[in-house]
Amino acid sequence: MLGNLFIAILLTITGLLTGWGIPLAAKSPRPYGLLGDVLASALTMLVLGLGEWVFILPALGAKGWLALVIAIGDPWFLALIVLWLMRRVKS
Numbered sequence: 001m002l003g004n005l006f007i008a009i010l011l012t013i014t015g016l017l018t019g020w021g022i023p024l025a026a027k028s029p030r031p032y033g034l035l036g037d038v039l040a041s042a043l044t045m046l047v048l049g050l051g052e053w054v055f056i057l058p059a060l061g062a063k064g065w066l067a068l069v070i071a072i073g074d075p076w077f078l079a080l081i082v083l084w085l086m087r088r089v090k091s
Helices: 004-026 033-060 064-090
Strands: none
Touching: 004 033, 004 064, 033 064
């Protein structure tokens, strides 16, 4: 399996790109600024993704590419929800 450091770096990069790119694609205002979006999505991806990678996926027996897709996909959707909630709370 891939190392935890590699997964942490991959999750962080994906979170940074999500926080930067999704508001541009959706043409939504950034109520907390670029830094708020990037930090919220990167922290969401990192915390949920690492927790899932270290604890949940081994318990379910997921390995290889399937585990990698799950470890990135699930936190990505939650990061989108967090960005959406940030816009609803501020407005």
